[in-house]
Amino acid sequence: AQKVTQAQTEISVVEKEDVTLDCVYETRDTTYYLFWYKQPPSGELVFLIRRNSFDEQNEISGRYSWNFQKSTSSFNFTITASQVVDSAVYFCALTDDKIIFGKGTRLHILP
């Protein structure tokens, strides 16, 4: 069965600190996709990244970076120099046919 675990329920950091959100997944499939979404208070999901199982290259987009390690079934997300606007709930997700979401990590960036 597929499963996504985000062990950190809630994290608070002071603005400008770096923060890493953890994501561990389980799947028996060899082909799958991993995602990160941001959900601000408005509720609308904001797509951040999609990565397929054959592409283990880390990715950087501005202050965001992602570390995909198949050996540990992890797909962690780091925000560098955090800002108050980064405060939101972040979901890691996995799909082969339908998307399975983790429980989310609520991130508070304190001014």
Next chain:
Amino acid sequence: GAVVSQHPSWVICKSGTSVKIECRSLDFQATTMFWYRQFPKQSLMLMATSNEGSKATYEQGVEKDKFLINHASLTLSTLTVTSAHPEDSSFYICSAHSGRRYEQYFGPGTRLTVT
């Protein structure tokens, strides 16, 4: 990117009434649409998968007679919550893809409050 809309964005209804939520793909044909429910401070839970022209597939524990899904065209799926009760109050989100299962586009969500 592709756009998915939902209508209404929020709705308040009285207990016992039915309410319909629309999900539209605005610039692509959606062969498959998904409906999720999200309770406060919880994750998104998949309710059902809807394919155009066929019956929806419901996840375990979701009452198909209570949550009626119709995917009558390649751009529109509707979710009708029948005989709504306060415990049905939730944030309902749809998503759609055009055949590439890894390219799902999410709607902005509909907040339902049943009084």
